[in-house]
Amino acid sequence: MSETSPKPNDYESAATGASATVAEFEHHGGFLTRIQHTLHQNPALVPLIVLVLSVILFAVLIGSNFFSPFALTLILQQVAIVGITAAAQSLVILTAGIDLSVGAIMVFSSVIMGQFTFRYGLPAEISIIIGLAAGTLMGFINGVLVSVMRLPPFIVTLGTWQIFLAANYLYSANETIRAQDIAEQAAALQFFGNSFKIGGAVFTYGVVLMLVLVAVLAYALKQTAWGRHVYAVGDDAEAAELSGVQTKKVLISVYALSGLICALAGWVLIGRIGSVSPTSGQLANIEAITAVVIGGISLFGGRGSIVGSLFGALIVGVFSLGLRMAGTDPQWTYLLIGLLIIGAVAVDQWIRKVSV
Amino acid sequence: MDQKGVSLMEPILQGKKLVKRYGRVTALDHCDFELYPGEILAVIGDNGAGKSTLIKAVSGAVIPDEGEVRLEGKQVHFSSPLDAREHGIETVYQQLAMSPALSIADNMFMGRELRKPGFMGKYFFQLDRKEMERIAREKLNDLGLMTIQNINQAVETLSGGQRQGVAVARAAAFGSKVIILDEPTAALGVKESRKVLELIQDVRSRGIPIVLISHNMPHVFEVADRIHIHRLGKRLCVIKPQDHTMNDAVALMTGAKEPDFESAA
Ligand SMILES: Nc1ncnc2c1ncn2[C@@H]1O[C@H](COP(=O)(O)OP(=O)(O)OP(=O)(O)O)[C@@H](O)[C@H]1O
Numbered sequence: 267m268s269e270t271s272p273k274p275n276d277y278e279s280a281a282t283g284a285s286a287t288v289a290e291f292e293h294h295g296g297f298l299t300r301i302q303h304t305l306h307q308n309p310a311l312v313p314l315i316v317l318v319l320s321v322i323l324f325a326v327l328i329g330s331n332f333f334s335p336f337a338l339t340l341i342l343q344q345v346a347i348v349g350i351t352a353a354a355q356s357l358v359i360l361t362a363g364i365d366l367s368v369g370a371i372m373v374f375s376s377v378i379m380g381q382f383t384f385r386y387g388l389p390a391e392i393s394i395i396i397g398l399a400a401g402t403l404m405g406f407i408n409g410v411l412v413s414v415m416r417l418p419p420f421i422v423t424l425g426t427w428q429i430f431l432a433a434n435y436l437y438s439a440n441e442t443i444r445a446q447d448i449a450e451q452a453a454a455l456q457f458f459g460n461s462f463k464i465g466g467a468v469f470t471y472g473v474v475l476m477l478v479l480v481a482v483l484a485y486a487l488k489q490t491a492w493g494r495h496v497y498a499v500g501d502d503a504e505a506a507e508l509s510g511v512q513t514k515k516v517l518i519s520v521y522a523l524s525g526l527i528c529a530l531a532g533w534v535l536i537g538r539i540g541s542v543s544p545t546s547g548q549l550a551n552i553e554a555i556t557a558v559v560i561g562g563i564s565l566f567g568g569r570g571s572i573v574g575s576l577f578g579a580l581i582v583g584v585f586s587l588g589l590r591m592a593g594t595d596p597q598w599t600y601l602l603i604g605l606l607i608i609g610a611v612a613v614d615q616w617i618r619k620v621s622v
Numbered sequence: 623m624d625q626k627g628v629s630l631m632e633p634i635l636q637g638k639k640l641v642k643r644y645g646r647v648t649a650l651d652h653c654d655f656e657l658y659p660g661e662i663l664a665v666i667g668d669n670g671a672g673k674s675t676l677i678k679a680v681s682g683a684v685i686p687d688e689g690e691v692r693l694e695g696k697q698v699h700f701s702s703p704l705d706a707r708e709h710g711i712e713t714v715y716q717q718l719a720m721s722p723a724l725s726i727a728d729n730m731f732m733g734r735e736l737r738k739p740g741f742m743g744k745y746f747f748q749l750d751r752k753e754m755e756r757i758a759r760e761k762l763n764d765l766g767l768m769t770i771q772n773i774n775q776a777v778e779t780l781s782g783g784q785r786q787g788v789a790v791a792r793a794a795a796f797g798s799k800v801i802i803l804d805e806p807t808a809a810l811g812v813k814e815s816r817k818v819l820e821l822i823q824d825v826r827s828r829g830i831p832i833v834l835i836s837h838n839m840p841h842v843f844e845v846a847d848r849i850h851i852h853r854l855g856k857r858l859c860v861i862k863p864q865d866h867t868m869n870d871a872v873a874l875m876t877g878a879k880e881p882d883f884e885s886a887a
């Protein structure tokens with residue numbers, strides 16, 4: 267500024283001699299405050315700690331039967347589908363939405379892959395592509411209803427959940443395609459059921475897909491503009507719009523991507539159970555939401571990391587297998603998972619206080 | 623500023639007979655608005671007079687029901703704030719428009735992120751965080767916002783005034799044709815307000831015109847070239863600070879006094 271500013275008011279000149287040192291906030295020593303802060307910065311840390319502790323707990327309780335490469339990779343196999351649908355659910359929940367139709371999209375997509383192969387005689391590979399496209403389309407429909415029509419995600423997906431599921435039963439005529447037929451005529455449908463061994467550890471291709479998918483999404487969320495926009499939309503959609511985010515496009519992309527990932531889960535599902543059944547995956551919805559919540563992603567949107575959801579899915583897997591091996595009533599699993607959910611939300615609230 | 627020249631110039635940003643209704647509330651009632659090249663135009667008016675709605679209508683945040691918006695003489699139809707921004711209009715909205723959980727650097731570059739040069743940026747869309755952080759830090763330093771220590775701090779951990787500072791720095795850094803500030807000093811301390819006023823004059827000396835909405839009459843009279851007085855959803859009149867007192871302005875704004883013939887809109 268070259269021109270002299272016309273007489274600043276007197277009270278302002280009193281500030282000219284003010285010290286130029288910056289306001290430093292004392293870190294008055296709270297150990298708890300520091301933990302709170304660290305967790306705020308690294309939202310996947312809590313589920314990681316819980317995961318490690320629960321593995322140690324069952325290793326001590328059950329011993330080498332549990333703490334073996336075989337059992338630990340069995341957990342991975344058992345959570346693959348939950349882990350993949352939870353990744354889809356995480357994306358939607360990060361935008362402060364929810365997708366109750368993940369399970370329905372998964373099953374319907376798998377049925378489409380199967381029926382297009384066996385009813386219309388298309389090559390399995392083509393049917394798979396059609397199934398993936400169908401899942402994406404279903405997600406896209408959710409996205410349009412949420413972003414363009416501005417309907418609440420809970421209501422939209424409550425509706426489409428019923429619609430996709432009913433369409434699934436009607437289209438498949440409740441008919442299951444047998445595993446043996448698939449293995450003989452359309453092995454590509456069971457691709458993700460294949461596995462390889464490293465020592466005692468057994469990895470299915472479905473597990474590999476889950477891990478790669480989570481890694482790719484974690485990168486996209488953290489390192490690309492799209493990822494930043496997903497968080498911004500979930501944080502405060504109006505502010506995001508005003509600061510130059512195309513919120514509608516972001517929402518549609520998230521729901522469509524969620525649909526695609528669910529269709530992938532449907533393909534993995536065929537590999538896991540061998541057959542194509544319109545009645546499979548009934549619990550997928552609730553399991554995905556459970557994994558996301560235990561994984562520390564805030565249902566209010568904008569906070570959490572997708573790696574946390576993977577840990578959430580693994581925690582559930584560890585408890586399920588651990589308690590089963592310990593020979594307890596399976597109801598204990600549900601009871602403990604219920605406690606974990608409430609605990610996770612309580613921790614989320616506590617971490618959020620850091621900003622208030 | 624040579625005010626005599628103004629009437630011969632074409633406005634850089636103009637609103638004509640803008641109307642915006644919210645249900646039964648008419649926030650803008652056939653409102654006119656002109657911003658001339660190189661000037662600081664203050665907009666004053668009572669709470670609820672429609673000032674924020676006016677600037678939203680000319681910056682793409684609100685689509686007017688009637689009337690037209692012209693940029694450099696050509697009619698424009700902004701469909702979003704991003705659209706207006708791509709035409710060089712940068713706005714600090716009253717509600718600041720920041721994502722609380724994201725960092726200062728993320729917020730400053732929201733919607734205009736920089737990608738890494740080379741392979742990772744081109745094929746993997748990787749953000750150039752280092753560069754964005756460097757620029758963000760530089761812009762905040764320009765504004766004297768040294769109290770912010772960590773550019774990766776989440777915006778929600780900033781004080782209200784610091785947030786406002788970040789929003790102003792963002793607009794000043796990127797505005798190329800017009801900068802609009804809706805109550806940029808409302809939450810600021812004395813020193814920080816002074817910095818913002820200096821920044822406003824600085825931006826003007828770079829040749830970029832500014833719209834400043836403020837309730838602070840001393841600030842308005844200090845920096846404005848012209849003052850647009852807004853009342854009941856439209857422009858009542860435009861005055862020059864050197865021809866009127868603050869009391870006149872307040873009397874006009876509140877309806878205690880009617881504008882005289884020559885300055886009436
Ligand atoms: N999104 C909205 N929905 C409904 N009414 C609105 C909305 N935005 C503004 N209004 C109404 O429009 C009128 C003008 O509001 P506006 O925010 O433009 O006033 P303002 O002059 O900026 O006031 P202030 O000085 O308090 O910021 C008010 O009566 C307000 O209630």
Ligand SMILES: [Mg+2]
Nearest residue numbers: 673674675716
């Ligand atoms: Mg306002």
